[in-house]
Amino acid sequence: MKALAARRHHPMALLVILLLALVATGGLYAALQPSTAQAEAYTQDDIDAGQQLFLANCATCHGRNAEGLTDLEGETLGPSLIGVGAAAVDFQVGTGRMPMQASGPQAARKPPQMTEEQTRQLAAYVASLGPGPAVPADEYLDASQGDPTRGGEIFRINCAMCHNAAGAGGALTRGKYAPPVVGVDPKHVYEAMETGPQNMPVFSDSNLSAEDKRDVIAYLEAIDETGSPGGISLGSLGPVTEGLYAWTIILTLLLSCAVWLGAKAK
Structure with a gap:
């Protein structure tokens, strides 16, 4: 009993208890955190090829080391990509927003300038x-597994206040806008x-899980497949x-009736 009591009051006992508590907390966090949707890993060849693409196409605005650049007046030319x-x-890059066609309040969507393989290599770098x-895995892009x-x-x-409930997009301030999201590639959504x-x-996995995002994709695809049951949609921009x-x-x-009646009266 005396030996047990001595160990209980040992100076290192509190440190051991704290270490065990930290290990238990870390284990619970890892076990309970939301599932991620990470796709395949990249090879060193992918990274090396992506670096060459970056230096040739992106370094002018984002810096040779992707640290970002500013002009002499302190205006940001390109943010850090680290x-x-x-x-x-x-x-x-996959939606053609980058490289930008021209500077402005918002990068517009346009045909991509790089192939899928080049985009993948640039993403790897x-x-x-x-x-x-990370780029999401295919299982989280399958709308058939989601709940629309x-x-x-x-x-x-979370989204309708800018993109409206039909996903048709809408105007924002200072020349910016929320683009349409119906008919967009599920991966890009x-x-x-x-x-x-x-x-x-940003809707990270701590805000919306990978399954939540898949459900949103299923909803957008359901809208796209349903179309406009009432006839012409008028842009789906509301009342x-x-x-x-x-x-x-x-x-x-x-006015046409008034003109017709006036002409008939003569």
Whole structure:
């Protein structure tokens, strides 16, 4: 009993207890954290080829080491890419937003300038510079495994205020805009949520799990397949557009009737 009591009050006992608590906390965190959607790993050849592509196409704005550049007045020419991850590169380059065609408040979508293999190599190089969101695995892009009803609820809560409930997009401030998201490649939809491009907030796995993002993709694909049951969609921009069309048609008919009645009276 005396030996046991002596060990209980040993100076190292508190340190051992703290270490055990830290190990237990780390294990629980690793076990309970949301599932990730990381795709395949990259080889050194991919990284080397991506570095050459980066130096030839991206270093002018982002710096030779992707550290970012500013002009003499302190304006940002290109932000640092260290830690943005492969998903950000795959989205920006895969949708043609990068390299930018011209400077402006927002990079516009256009036909991509790089092939899928070049985009993959460039993403591999940027991913090697620091940890960041990875390109999602195919299983999290399969809309058939998602729940469009639940995805619609998530979309309306988190996305509809900018992209509207039909995913048709909308205007923002200072010449910026939320682009349409219906008909977009599921991989790019997932990567946009994961990385938060342009003015979009970041929805990491701690905000929306990989399964949540898949449900949103299922909802957007359901909208795309359903189309507009009511006929012409008028851009799916809501009551303002619908009211404008209605008043234009009604006023045109009224004016036409007035002109016809006046001509008939003569």
